[in-house]
Amino acid sequence: MKAKKRKRTREDWIMDSVIYVFSIIVLFITIYPFYYVFVLSFNDGLDASLGGIYWLPREFTLENYTQFFNDMKWLTALLLTVLKTLLGTLLGVLFTTLVAYGLSFKDLLGRKWYMTFVIICMYFSGGIIPYYTVLRSLHLIDTFWVYVIPGMLNLFYITIGRTFFEGIPESLRESAKIDGAGEFRIFRSIIMPISKPFMATLALFVGVGHWNNWYDSTFFIKTKTLRTMPYLLMEVINQSQAPSDLNAAVHQSSTTSLSIQLSAMVVSVVPIIFIYPFLQRYFVTGMMVGAVKE
Incomplete structure (x- = not known):
């Protein structure tokens, strides 16, 4: 009724x-x-x-926009930002997911100690000087890889991913092992397809972090051609004036330093706006709907 x-x-x-x-x-x-x-x-x-x-x-x-894309300083920074975002997101999602999946095994030897180490490192940082010293010892200072390698593993997302993978029933892995599948085959063919909600969310957060990051360019990069667009935007905003090469272009046209800055802001925001709708549906997707009946 x-x-x-x-x-x-x-x-x-x-x-x-x-x-x-x-x-x-x-x-x-x-x-x-x-x-x-x-x-x-x-x-x-x-x-x-x-x-x-x-x-x-x-x-x-x-x-x-013509002035913006004709200026090699901004164009180089844009291409560098796109490259580091794509590569950093791909490697960050891959390695973070692999480590989180490994830590989700309840029979993992020393699992408790690994998680304790992860949590301690997540809450307590050594500071900028020890971090700079480590990067210098790895020969990452003033190189493109300083944007990518340190961000390949995120401890906060590891804790979230471990909780997610713990919700996957053991029967899925056990049935695959009976059929002769190895751990990497199980991860690629079974775990990854049903982990799209987590991986899509992780990709969005990691990608936005790489796209908006100006911190690394400020402290770890000296070569001007390796500086990203967020750094240039922050530099222009802080100085309240356009770079010298832009000023030369401004005097030859009806553009102003502010109008070119606004164009750069639109270029930096539009990609995230267009990418988000494609990942949003994974935020509300059930993680294990219909996967297995226990």
């Missing part, structure tokens, strides 16, 4: 209206700054400096 649908009262309508209005206001406050930057990046730089632009470009132009 179907339950009767409760009749909505006047108080329900009022409360729903208040919630919707509040949600729309919060949504507008959150999105409008990004939209405003996007609009200004497509407007003539000199015209935008006069103000009064809020919703649409007043003098539409692609000159800001």
Whole structure:
């Protein structure tokens, strides 16, 4: 017998209206700054400096992006950022997942001590000076690999991954072993396909971390051609002026240092906005729905 649908009262309508209005206001406050930057990046730089632009470009132009992509300093930094993000995310997800999967074995010898070591290292850091000394001893300072190798293993994500893999029934691994599969075959053919929610979430967090990271370029890189786009953006914002090579381009066109900075911000934000929807569905996917009946 179907339950009767409760009749909505006047108080329900009022409360729903208040919630919707509040949600729309919060949504507008959150999105409008990004939209405003996007609009200004497509407007003539000199015209935008006069103000009064809020919703649409007043003098539409692609000159800001042309100047940005024609400047080798920004273009090199963009390509370097893309490369380190792709490579760092791939290796970070692979090694973090492998270690987390290994620590999820309940019969692992010394498992308790391994986890104790991981937790201690996660909460207590040696500081920037010992960290710099380790990187220098590994000959990673002022090289591209300083962006990738230190981030291949994340202790916080290891603890999350271990909990995830512990929820996978042992019967899956046991049945595969009976069929003659080895550990790597089990991991590749069984564990990885049903671990997409964890791996997709891990890839998103690790990728965003690599994409936005300016810290490594600040302390561990001296060569200007190895500096990433987040570092250049931070440098320009802190100095409140465009780099010298951009100033030369500005004087020859209607662009301004601010309009090129806004273009760089849009270029740095758009990839994350487009990638997130493809990974979002894994956040709400059941981890073991229908996989096995115990």
